[in-house]
Structures are given as structure tokens and as C-alpha cells.
Amino acid sequence: MKNNQPADPVNEHSWLASLPYIQPIPDALFKLIHLVQLHDREALAHIEESWSTLHVLYVITSGQARLIGADGKLTLTTGSAFVRRAGRLLQHDHYRGTLSPVQGIAIAFDFTDQEQRFWPFGSPSPISSRLLVEKAAELAQVCMSGQNLSPFRPHILFYELLDMLQDQATVFPQPDHSWLDGALRYIHEMYAHPLTREQLAKASNVSPEHFSREFKRYTGFTFIEYVSRLRIRIAQECLLLGSPTLQEVARLTGYKDSFYLSRKFKQIVGAAPSHYRHFPKKIVSLTYNYTASLLALGCIPHLCAVASWMEHDLDEHVQHQIRQYAEHELLAHPQLIAKVNPDIIIGYAPHPALNELRMIAPTILMPFEELDWKQQFIEIGRITGLEPKAQAIIHRYHQLEHEANQTLDNLMGETRGSAVCLFLNGEQGAYIFGHGWGRASHILYESLGFQPPARMLKDGQLPSGYIHVPLSDIHLYAADHIFVAYPEEVAEQQAVHSQMNSASWSSLAAIRNGCVYEIDADMFYGFDPLSMMKQLKHMMHHFISHLSMP
Numbered sequence: 376m377k378n379n380q381p382a383d384p385v386n387e388h389s390w391l392a393s394l395p396y397i398q399p400i401p402d403a404l405f406k407l408i409h410l411v412q413l414h415d416r417e418a419l420a421h422i423e424e425s426w427s428t429l430h431v432l433y434v435i436t437s438g439q440a441r442l443i444g445a446d447g448k449l450t451l452t453t454g455s456a457f458v459r460r461a462g463r464l465l466q467h468d469h470y471r472g473t474l475s476p477v478q479g480i481a482i483a484f485d486f487t488d489q490e491q492r493f494w495p496f497g498s499p500s501p502i503s504s505r506l507l508v509e510k511a512a513e514l515a516q517v518c519m520s521g522q523n524l525s526p527f528r529p530h531i532l533f534y535e536l537l538d539m540l541q542d543q544a545t546v547f548p549q550p551d552h553s554w555l556d557g558a559l560r561y562i563h564e565m566y567a568h569p570l571t572r573e574q575l576a577k578a579s580n581v582s583p584e585h586f587s588r589e590f591k592r593y594t595g596f597t598f599i600e601y602v603s604r605l606r607i608r609i610a611q612e613c614l615l616l617g618s619p620t621l622q623e624v625a626r627l628t629g630y631k632d633s634f635y636l637s638r639k640f641k642q643i644v645g646a647a648p649s650h651y652r653h654f655p656k657k658i659v660s661l662t663y664n665y666t667a668s669l670l671a672l673g674c675i676p677h678l679c680a681v682a683s684w685m686e687h688d689l690d691e692h693v694q695h696q697i698r699q700y701a702e703h704e705l706l707a708h709p710q711l712i713a714k715v716n717p718d719i720i721i722g723y724a725p726h727p728a729l730n731e732l733r734m735i736a737p738t739i740l741m742p743f744e745e746l747d748w749k750q751q752f753i754e755i756g757r758i759t760g761l762e763p764k765a766q767a768i769i770h771r772y773h774q775l776e777h778e779a780n781q782t783l784d785n786l787m788g789e790t791r792g793s794a795v796c797l798f799l800n801g802e803q804g805a806y807i808f809g810h811g812w813g814r815a816s817h818i819l820y821e822s823l824g825f826q827p828p829a830r831m832l833k834d835g836q837l838p839s840g841y842i843h844v845p846l847s848d849i850h851l852y853a854a855d856h857i858f859v860a861y862p863e864e865v866a867e868q869q870a871v872h873s874q875m876n877s878a879s880w881s882s883l884a885a886i887r888n889g890c891v892y893e894i895d896a897d898m899f900y901g902f903d904p905l906s907m908m909k910q911l912k913h914m915m916h917h918f919i920s921h922l923s924m925p
Contacts, residue, residue: 404493405430407533409483410518414803414843422481423464429483431459432540434511438477439706441725442466444499447556450727451477453703454508455501458540460494461485480515484533495541502543503707510536554579555593558586563730566605567629572598596734604734607643610636611737614651615719615758621648652760659712659736661705661722662743664813667903668752671768672761678715680705684897684906709735719758748813748902768904775908776822779915783823786922793854794825797844798896801867805849807831808841813902815858815894818911828852846870850879857885858914860896892917 408429413419419440422431433440433451440451442465451457459465486492514532517524558575575598576586590598606628613624621633630636640648660666660679667685669676670693681689681699698715705711709728712720717736724740732738739758741751749769756765783791796815798806808814809831810821819825830852831842844852862868874880885891892914899910 403487404495405484405537406487407482407484407530409481410515411481412515412519412803413477413479413481415477415841418843419477419481420466422483423466426481426483427464428461429485430461432482432484432511432536433457433459433479434482434508435477435479436508436512437479439703440477440479441727448727449499449501451479451501452503452706452727453701454505454707455503456507456511456540457501458496458499460499463499480511482511482514482533482536495537502540504539504543507536507539507543510539554581555589558590559594559730562602562605566602566609567627569629570602594734601734603639604643606630607640608733608737610640610648611644611651612739614648615737615739616754624648654718656718656759657715658759659705659715659717659720661720661726662702663900664748664902664906665721665751665755667901667906668755669759671752671903671905672756672759672764674759674761677717678705678712682900684900688905712736721755721758743811745811748817748904748907752904772904772908772911775911779823779911782915783918786918791823791825792856793828794819794823794856794858795828795831795852795854796858796860796894796899797849797852798860798899799846799849799862799867799871801862801864802846802870804843804845806841806843807852812841813899813907815899815910815914817902818907818914819858822911823914825854825856828854846874849874850883853883853885855885855888855890856918857883857891858894858917859891860894860899889921892921 409426411418411422413422413433419433434456435451435453437453439453442449442451442457444459444465445463449457510532514529514536517532518529558579561575561578562570572586573583576583579586581589587598590596590601594601596604610624610628613619613627619627621636625631625633625636628636630639637648640646640651644651646654657677658669658674658679660669660676663680663682663685666676666679666681669679670685670689675693675696678698678700680702681697682702700711706726706728709731712732713735720732720736720738722738722740723743725742726732726738726740729738729740739754741754743751746754749772752765752769753762756762795807796819798808798814800806806814807828808816809827810817810819816827820827861871880886894913894917898906898913901907901910
């Protein structure tokens with residue numbers, strides 16, 4: 376018979392008293408809401424709009440995202456993460472010069488209790504952590520696998536991820552240097568004008584003594600050392616890129632006359648301005664394409680970013696002379712650059728650590744999307760004192776370009792039709808590039824005169840942008856001639872082949888006419904003169920082989 380009498384509170388209390396001390400368990404702070412994979416910056420913008428009331432953790436697995444938030448600008452590079460709190464929305468910085476299309480993972484979460492709003496992740500700042508990225512990738516794989524796995528597994532991984540984020544915030548707390556950051560921004564904007572410690576201390580609302588103490592601790596230089604070094608770095612960059620008079624350089628850098636400039640220049644650089652250009656220099660290249668451009672000139676960088684497509688062409692002698700890294704490693708760790716004490720640093724603009732790099736060496740940054748690859752190559756030739764050789768190499772490319780167009784004129788007439796290059800990455804879809812990125816598109820649209828697919832023109836993605844297209848929609852971007860770079864992973868290849876067996880793809884005119892050509896994605900990564908010549912020859916081989924058939 377069931378006893379419906381309430382439990383005796385005295386007996387219940389005595390039972391609890393017989394147990395060891397019970398440790399209270401903290402409430403769960405957050406709950407996992409959404410997870411999505413990012414393919415491009417447009418997806419990031421859509422997430423910010425749709426998930427404005429949620430906290431979002433962004434993890435970048437490839438490329439670079441430059442964002443603007445309430446706390447200023449920040450750059451997320453490959454292998455970094457950032458937690459955006461609900462309501463503090465981010466905008467993509469549309470200034471051109473992105474290293475590569477951004478890909479990653481976005482994880483949305485919310486408070487479990489809206490009354491309790493403890494935030495354990497510290498002040499907002501990018502976090503670089505290989506383990507954190509791996510954990511986020513594991514969570515994404517579990518959430519998106521579609522298999523009937525344990526319902527607890529995603530939440531276990533989510534909380535492990537949050538635990539790692541809090542550890543980062545605890546171990547690497549971000550000191551409040553907002554006033555000092557503002558002072559440094561002012562220095563870098565106004566270096567050509569008179570600057571004093573007292574002036575900046577007053578503007579920062581701190582005493583001159585506190586300003587000096589924190590400035591040295593934060594930058595490693597005294598205020599006077601920092602300003603002098605910045606001005607001389609600007610002077611070096613002016614001399615590397617042109618032939619200004621010393622009086623012009625003095626005016627540009629805030630010195631009262633050329634004699635004082637020369638004295639400070641020799642003190643910091645170790646050579647007079649008039650002799651500086653002719654000195655041999657150790658060069659650091661932050662990007663794959665500039666490394667390849669230097670090697671095309673016969674100039675071996677001391678430290679550089681080297682991609683897989685370049686390694687095959689490096690002879691053993693060159694490999695022994697250079698220190699090789701990936702782009703994202705040099706981007707995230709300027710200390711690697713400082714260790715080799717370079718004379719020049721070259722890379723893409725903008726760069727999040729430009730101010731820090733300039734304290735190491737004069738830094739020449741060029742906007743990737745805004746300058747033609749030939750203009751960039753000429754600038755590198757000018758910086759290295761090898762401009763005539765750069766001009767000769769470009770002349771050789773123009774010869775190949777002219778010969779290719781004559782061949783196509785004979786095979787198909789002056790009307791080229793349309794062409795496109797699809798860089799497929801499995802179920803995730805395909806990337807299509809405008810001519811400002813290379814990746815075959817520059818050759819198709821600029822060198823050979825083909826038209827892009829009508830859909831790309833309609834989307835407004837040219838001349839220099841890129842788009843990510845879902846696998847189910849790639850047939851919408853078809854053209855008379857289609858170049859395809861297939862993925863390397865077997866699982867991704869299966870997804871691609873499945874789509875290409877569909878009616879929407881197999882019915883395309885280019886398929887029926889045999890105008891689909893396979894290319895190697897690695898071969899078409901480079902946007903330097905030697906890569907462009909190699910790509911042009913490879914594409915012409917496909918055209919000639921097909922169009923010469925009876």
C-alpha cells in the first residue's frame with residue numbers, strides 16, 4: 376500500500392547530515408543555439424544580421440577577416456577566434472586587400488538564465504589557439520554529420536570549447552591600454568608634425584611620467600626613440616619606392632632640414648640616405664606571391680611565406696638559404712620577423728601589425744586587389760634595385776600573351792565567347808574569382824579576352840571580387856568554356872561527381888561540346904609572373920588540344 380504521508384523533515388535532515396559536505400554546483404551559464412560553416416564574408420555579414428541577439432564565437436580556419444566593432448578594428452586570421460557578445464555587432468571592413476577568402480565556423484549561444492548575465496571571457500580581442508580551432512572543428516563535424524550520434528556530444532564539446540575560451544581570457548588578460556593605443560594612433564597619423572611627450576600625455580589624461588613609463592613598457596621604446604624610428608622608417612620607404620630629394624623626405628617625415636634627417640638616418644640605419652639604396656638588404660616576404668616574385672627576379676628572401684605550389688620549383692640551394700613559413704604564421708607572429716633583423720618587409724595592405732612591423736624594418740605594403748600583378752611586380756623590382764629585370768620578364772609575358780591571342784584568333788576567330796574557372800571544394804560548393812585575384816580568371820578575362828558568365832555580371836561580382844557558389848547552383852555560372860579544379864579529398868570528390876551527374880550539369884552546352892577542362896588548383900594559386908606564364912601555357916594547351924580536333 377502506498378504511503379501518501381509527507382516525509383518527516385526531521386528524519387530527512389538527519390539523513391542529509393550523515394552525508395559528507397555537499398558542494399554546490401554552479402549553474403550552467405550558456406546554451407548552444409546554432410552552428411554554421413562560413414564560406415565567405417557575405418555569410419559573415421548575414422550571420423551578424425540574423426544573430427544580433429545572440430553571442431557568437433567566430434573561428435577562422437582559412438583566410439582573413441577584417442572586422443569593425445564597438446571596440447575598434449580587429450583582424451581574424453587563420454587559426455584565430457573571437458567572441459562577439461550579443462548586441463555588439465560587427466561589420467566587415469570593405470577596404471580591399473584581403474589575403475584570401477575567409478572560411479570558418481560561427482557558433483551562436485545564449486545565456487541559460489536571462490537574469491544572470493556573468494560574462495567570463497574578458498575584454499574582446501582575437502585569440503590564436505590551435506587547440507581551440509581543433510575543438511571548434513570537431514564540434515562542427517559532430518553537429519553537421521547528420522548521423523544519429525549521442526545527443527550529449529555536441530553540448531560536451533561546446534562546454535569544453537567555452538572552458539578553453541575562459542582559460543585564454545584568464546591566462547592572457549588584456550590590460551586596459553586604450554589611452555596608449557589612442558596615443559600611438561595619433562603618432563602614426565601625425566608623425567610629420569611636431570610631437571611632444573607632454574602634448575600626448577595631456578591628450579591621454581595621464582601625467583608625463585606615467586605616460587613615459589607605460590609607453591616604454593608597452594612598446595619597448597622611449598617616446599623619442601619610437602617617434603624617431605617611425606620617421607626614419609617612413610624615410611626609408613620613400614627612398615625605396617622613388618627618388619625624392621632629401622629635403623622632400625625631411626618635409627614628409629617631420630624633420631626641419633635634410634642635415635638633421637641625415638644624422639638621424641645614419642644613427643638608426645647605419646648608412647647615409649644617399650648610400651642606402653645601394654646596400655644589399657635582407658628581405659622578408661609576408662605573402663606567397665611576393666616570395667615567388669622575388670625568386671623570379673633571382674632575389675632570395677631571407678625569410679618568407681612559401682606555399683606548396685612553390686616548393687616543387689625551389690631547388691635545393693634556394694631551400695637551404697631561406698626560412699619558410701605559412702602566410703598565417705608570419706601574420707600572427709611578428710616576433711619571427713624581428714628575430715632575423717631584416718632590412719625590408721614586403722606584403723599585402725592593409726596589415727593589422729603594420730605599426731609593429733615598422734619598428735622592425737621599413738615595411739612596403741601593396742593592396743592586392745587594387746594593383747595589377749604587373750604593377751606589383753614592378754614595385755618589387757624597384758624596391759630590390761632590379762626594375763629593368765622585372766620589365767624584361769613582363770615583356771616576355773606580353774609576348775606569350777600576344778602569341779596566345781594570335782593562336783586563338785586562328786582557331787575561333789576574334790569573338791572569344793565566355794569562360795569560367797570553378798575551384799570546387801566538395802559539398803561546400805565552389806569559388807569563382809574575378810580578374811583581380813588571378814586563379815585563372817585574370818588570364819581568361821584580361822589576357823585572352825573571354826567574357827565571364829552572364830550570372831557573374833548580373834551579381835556584380837566583377838572585376839575584382841570573388842563569390843562562393845553552392846554546389847547545387849554551379850550550373851547557373853556555366854560558360855562556353857569551363858575550367859574545373861577538383862578537390863583532393865575523396866569524400867569531397869564524391870559529392871562533386873554526384874552533382875556533375877545531375878541533369879542540370881550534364882545538360883550544359885560546355886559538357887555536350889567537350890569544353891570542360893581539368894586544372895590543378897595548386898598550379899593556379901600563384902599570381903606572380905612565373906606562375907602566370909605557366910598558367911597561360913597550360914590553359915592554351917587545353918584550348919589548342921580541343922579546338923584543333925577535327
